[in-house]
Amino acid sequence: MDEQAIATHTISVLVDNEAGVLARVIGLFSGRGYNIESLTVAEIDQTDHMSRITIVTNGTPQVIEQIKAQLGRLVPVHRVVDLTVECESVERELALVKVAGKGDARVEALRLSEAFRARVVDATPESFIFEITGNSEKIDAFIDLMTPLGLQEASRTGVAALSRGPEAM
Amino acid sequence: MEKQINGAQIVLQALRDNGVQHIFGYPGGAVLPIYDELFQQEDIEHILVRHEQGATHAAEGYARSSGKCGVVLVTSGPGATNAVTGLTDALMDSIPMVCITGQVPTHLIGADAFQEADTVGITRACTKHNYLVKDVNDLARVMHEAFYVATTGRPGPVVVDIPKDVQFAMGDYLKPTSVKHKSYQPKIKGEMEAINAAIDLIATAKKPIFYTGGGVINSGPQASQLLREFVKLTGYPITSTLMGLGSYPSADKQWLGMLGMHGTYEANLAMHDCDVMINIGARFDDRITGALDKFSPDSKKIHIDIDPSSINKNVMVDVPIVGDVAHVLEDMLRVYKSRAVTPDKKALASWWQEIDGWRGRDCLAYRKDDKAIKPQYAVQRLYELTKGPNTFITTEVGQHQMWAAQYYRFEDPNRWMTSGGLGTMGYGIPAAVGVQVAHPKGLVIDIAGEASAMMTMQELSTAVQHRLPIKIFILNNEYMGMVRQWQELLHGGRYSNSYSEALPDFVKLAEAYGATGIRAQTPGELDDAIKRMVKTDGPVIFDCVVTKEENCFPMIPSGAAHNDMLLADDQGLEVEVSDEGKALV
Ligand SMILES: Cc1ncc(C[n+]2csc(CCOP(=O)(O)OP(=O)(O)O)c2C)c(N)n1
Numbered sequence A: 001m002d003e004q005a006i007a008t009h010t011i012s013v014l015v016d017n018e019a020g021v022l023a024r025v026i027g028l029f030s031g032r033g034y035n036i037e038s039l040t041v042a043e044i045d046q047t048d049h050m051s052r053i054t055i056v057t058n059g060t061p062q063v064i065e066q067i068k069a070q071l072g073r074l075v076p077v078h079r080v081v082d083l084t085v086e087c088e089s090v091e092r093e094l095a096l097v098k099v100a101g102k103g104d105a106r107v108e109a110l111r112l113s114e115a116f117r118a119r120v121v122d123a124t125p126e127s128f129i130f131e132i133t134g135n136s137e138k139i140d141a142f143i144d145l146m147t148p149l150g151l152q153e154a155s156r157t158g159v160a161a162l163s164r165g166p167e168a169m
Numbered sequence B: 001m002e003k004q005i006n007g008a009q010i011v012l013q014a015l016r017d018n019g020v021q022h023i024f025g026y027p028g029g030a031v032l033p034i035y036d037e038l039f040q041q042e043d044i045e046h047i048l049v050r051h052e053q054g055a056t057h058a059a060e061g062y063a064r065s066s067g068k069c070g071v072v073l074v075t076s077g078p079g080a081t082n083a084v085t086g087l088t089d090a091l092m093d094s095i096p097m098v099c100i101t102g103q104v105p106t107h108l109i110g111a112d113a114f115q116e117a118d119t120v121g122i123t124r125a126c127t128k129h130n131y132l133v134k135d136v137n138d139l140a141r142v143m144h145e146a147f148y149v150a151t152t153g154r155p156g157p158v159v160v161d162i163p164k165d166v167q168f169a170m171g172d173y174l175k176p177t178s179v180k181h182k183s184y185q186p187k188i189k190g191e192m193e194a195i196n197a198a199i200d201l202i203a204t205a206k207k208p209i210f211y212t213g214g215g216v217i218n219s220g221p222q223a224s225q226l227l228r229e230f231v232k233l234t235g236y237p238i239t240s241t242l243m244g245l246g247s248y249p250s251a252d253k254q255w256l257g258m259l260g261m262h263g264t265y266e267a268n269l270a271m272h273d274c275d276v277m278i279n280i281g282a283r284f285d286d287r288i289t290g291a292l293d294k295f296s297p298d299s300k301k302i303h304i305d306i307d308p309s310s311i312n313k314n315v316m317v318d319v320p321i322v323g324d325v326a327h328v329l330e331d332m333l334r335v336y337k338s339r340a341v342t343p344d345k346k347a348l349a350s351w352w353q354e355i356d357g358w359r360g361r362d363c364l365a366y367r368k369d370d371k372a373i374k375p376q377y378a379v380q381r382l383y384e385l386t387k388g389p390n391t392f393i394t395t396e397v398g399q400h401q402m403w404a405a406q407y408y409r410f411e412d413p414n415r416w417m418t419s420g421g422l423g424t425m426g427y428g429i430p431a432a433v434g435v436q437v438a439h440p441k442g443l444v445i446d447i448a449g450e451a452s453a454m455m456t457m458q459e460l461s462t463a464v465q466h467r468l469p470i471k472i473f474i475l476n477n478e479y480m481g482m483v484r485q486w487q488e489l490l491h492g493g494r495y496s497n498s499y500s501e502a503l504p505d506f507v508k509l510a511e512a513y514g515a516t517g518i519r520a521q522t523p524g525e526l527d528d529a530i531k532r533m534v535k536t537d538g539p540v541i542f543d544c545v546v547t548k549e550e551n552c553f554p555m556i557p558s559g560a561a562h563n564d565m566l567l568a569d570d571q572g573l574e575v576e577v578s579d580e581g582k583a584l585v
């Protein structure tokens, strides 16, 4: 493994869903100069009040190891797993993509959305909002294709991810 | 069901149940209910400081010299923001501390109320953990948890922010329990596999060195004991960081002195040339490693640390062991003995021969002066006239701090309190206050610089009020000496704003505070003056007038390697520092 190579990693963090926990995680990244490519967070266990934070970040192997150790040190953090190296994982992102246009562009946008299995969740005579899920590359590709066809704006959730197989982390 | 009590009473009860006897603090509107409770009890003694920064450093000195948790109590807003420097200091040096801050009542939070500050927001980055308690029924649990988090694992400061209405509210008190924390579970025992791998390396080493740090002190006196046994058993040389001084006796012949930027020639060269480095409770700080790419290039490295994030942070190691120093050393010793390891006598003899060669360089030698007091000489005389198991040294930050580390000698842990990681000028006087509270019979001396001492001088008033006979021994060179030294070496001798202009008369200043002032200006009068200081019952400011432009050597200039040291004889040489090096601090 190249010690200097920068790679993208998806890190899953189980935390107590208490006030300030997200600020701790984000503060750690900004304070120590780590990158955040995407971040998602929501409560996943109402009884025990646990949230899962999924962070896509990048760095050399040494930096990624530091990020994991630094996250693990936060008091409300239960578990930290690097889904990119420690297991096989499934990653999905959802995006809403607004495209406005008429005539051929509109028809082409609709045709492409079908090819990408996007759904129309809002429509007017001159616009669509598509809902698309997939890995981040697929969403990037879809948005790229929509750009010349009248892309107005997009909203992305960031990556949600789980390890494959029967076990929970 | 037990009778309900109010939040302030819960705080006091929780302090008692966590063994607290002393707290350092300063009152204000948002903590008045707690102060009212303090007034009506006698178990806990409150030491009133003169500035909240002083409370935090006093708590640090108290903690580091006693092994107990330091406790601070301050009001909201400015009380809390004034505590930030000491919290950061405690975080950097891994000092257990619980700091209780008052907060505006919950319904005013976010309203920019009078003396409101986002204390948990501000202190998030300078605490190990912090809490805002909005419900009185969480208060007891949070208080106990705060002590648990502050004192276990890698120790550190914890803030508990308590709105004033919560201090008045009635709630249930819960005793501390031994229930395991859900997510916070520091690892104490090292992995046996790693310990065995470490012993393999130690057993076959030809040029080994022990490199120890503050983690040994934090682990408790037992850790120092085990370290001594292990080092003796192997016959290997040992050095330590600034924070670790005292964990191994400096009188022993295996002791090489401190390492790092102002460490000894022999310690740094041995670190550079070793083949097996045994890092125990140190963190490869940049003051220690110098240029990372040139740091001990040919060694296999073992690293024992309780904090997994210290491993491979700055330096990649071969055998990481996550665990508490005392626990790991106990296991290591057992394995070492049971495997009947015998060090390579021949290799070791020639390694010691090499080291003795470096020792022969006598890197701490300096030119004596019989008219003016050299700062090094002052510390040497202070050491000779005050040494003993009941003497405690604190310092400020600067040249005097390095001279204290080099020329004062420590035989036991918990006798040396200094701001290492943050390098906080103004640490020493309040820290001495805290040490003296923990050790009322001890001889507590702050080896100070005149500039640093001015930063928290007001705590002398605390010492006078509480009859704490601390001695502030100022190496007065009329310069921010360490700044001046860097300006001499790196900025063409342009002493921009580093002269200590308009200094007070320290003897009169002491008297104004109701303390004793003593001045020494010549080597001839130094010994008697020090003896007078020791004999004085109350606090003393000792104005030790020293040569003004002395430099602190040895020195590894920024960006240089361990084997590239400047020694005293190099004084006056133009120092070549790369542009990269100049950019470093
Ligand atoms: C709070 C703070 N401000 C600034 C510095 C930067 N600094 C480091 S050493 C030093 C000079 C200290 O002067 P003095 O206390 O007289 O000690 P000397 O070096 O002369 O022994 C300064 C300004 C610091 N370490 N801490």
Ligand SMILES: [Mg+2]
Pocket (backbone or CB within 6 Å): B398, B449, B450, B451, B475, B476, B477, B478, B479, B480, B481
């Ligand atoms: Mg000075």
